[in-house]
Amino acid sequence: MQYIAPTTSAAAVAALAACNGDARLLAGGTDILVRLQADLVEPDLLVDIKHIVACQHITEDASGFIIGAAVPSAQLGEHARLSQVWPGIVEGMGLVGSTQVQGRATLTGNLCNASPAADGVPAMVAAGATACVVGPNGTRQLAVEDIPTGPGQISLANNEMIESFSLPPRPPRSSDAYIRFIPRTEMDIAVVGAAVNLTLDETGTCIAACVVLGAVGPTFITVNAAAEALIGSQVDEAALQAVQNACSTAATPISDKRGTAEFRKHTAGVIARRAAIVAHSRALA
Numbered sequence: 001m002q003y004i005a006p007t008t009s010a011a012a013v014a015a016l017a018a019c020n021g022d023a024r025l026l027a028g029g030t031d032i033l034v035r036l037q038a039d040l041v042e043p044d045l046l047v048d049i050k051h052i053v054a055c056q057h058i059t060e061d062a063s064g065f066i067i068g069a070a071v072p073s074a075q076l077g078e079h080a081r082l083s084q085v086w087p088g089i090v091e092g093m094g095l096v097g098s099t100q101v102q103g104r105a106t107l108t109g110n111l112c113n114a115s116p117a118a119d120g121v122p123a124m125v126a127a128g129a130t131a132c133v134v135g136p137n138g139t140r141q142l143a144v145e146d147i148p149t150g151p152g153q154i155s156l157a158n159n160e161m162i163e164s165f166s167l168p169p170r171p172p173r174s175s176d177a178y179i180r181f182i183p184r185t186e187m188d189i190a191v192v193g194a195a196v197n198l199t200l201d202e203t204g205t206c207i208a209a210c211v212v213l214g215a216v217g218p219t220f221i222t223v224n225a226a227a228e229a230l231i232g233s234q235v236d237e238a239a240l241q242a243v244q245n246a247c248s249t250a251a252t253p254i255s256d257k258r259g260t261a262e263f264r265k266h267t268a269g270v271i272a273r274r275a276a277i278v279a280h281s282r283a284l285a
């Protein structure tokens with residue numbers, strides 16, 4: 001196996017295209033190196049993106065934040081302004097693994113590993129994040145929600161890579177939250193995850209919302225009925241109950257060792273309600 005660490009996205013993509021065998025990208029390595037060690041993947045070429053300058057930074061301008069594809073979870077949490085404006089995105093990745101894992105693990109790898117239980121994905125989808133995808137024919141913008149297509153499956157071509165993510169500009173009185181349920185207090189995989197992103201007007205009425213579930217379907221589930229229940233409300237008890245009901249109904253979990261499908265459907269509603277309460281209180285703050 002060959003390992004390379006190019007310094008530009010163009011060089012990385014050229015190497016992917018030139019490889020005759022199985023070429024894989026490596027960001028933090030906390031998924032792919034585990035799979036490599038378990039002989040679940042046997043790449044001929046590993047392309048490390050951590051040395052690509054365009055992948056390394058978090059920037060903010062009038063059009064919102066740009067997060068480089070190689071930025072680790074720890075760096076997201078240390079970014080005071082990102083944590084203030086998009087706390088749900090930061091807390092989703094802040095739940096990933098341990099301190100050691102967070103020193104390496106990226107949003108990109110979390111998304112492209114395409115686990116149904118990925119903690120970083122629901123809040124990115126709820127935010128309306130887009131990915132800057134570089135390929136042999138140039139660059140394209142792709143909605144994050146269009147990237148995972150099933151467990152372990154993504155819509156990117158083998159010779160494409162994510163260079164960065166864009167988060168849209170934030171209107172006033174906007175915030176988000178991500179909450180997951182796990183049987184232990186840490187270092188476990190979500191049984192249910194829920195992200196809520198919302199905006200209030202000056203009277204406290206919710207004027208925009210997105211509610212996204214994780215770990216209760218083959219990939220994340222956007223619950224439009226839950227968003228519709230929030231929009232136009234004061235995020236009161238009636239709206240929260242409607243969010244809970246809509247999310248329990250929308251969840252399509254399997255039964256496994258972490259819980260029955262029935263338990264997970266119920267918990268999806270409870271966790272989504274709690275995420276809505278937290279996002280609402282943050283938007284009011």
Ligand SMILES: Cc1cc2nc3c(=O)[nH]c(=O)nc-3n(C[C@H](O)[C@H](O)[C@H](O)COP(=O)(O)OP(=O)(O)OC[C@H]3O[C@@H](n4cnc5c(N)ncnc54)[C@H](O)[C@@H]3O)c2cc1C
Binds near residue numbers: 030109
């Ligand atoms: C001990 C431990 C605990 C964990 N706990 C959690 C947890 O609680 N929650 C959770 O969600 N996950 C957890 N994980 C899984 C993992 O840490 C996360 O999914 C992490 O975000 C993966 O990011 P990475 O940068 O390490 O990805 P990598 O392993 O580098 O890559 C993952 C996938 O993304 C692809 N990829 C990498 N870069 C690019 C790119 N630029 N463009 C396109 N594709 C790319 C790779 O080819 C690979 O298929 C845990 C892992 C470990 C080892």
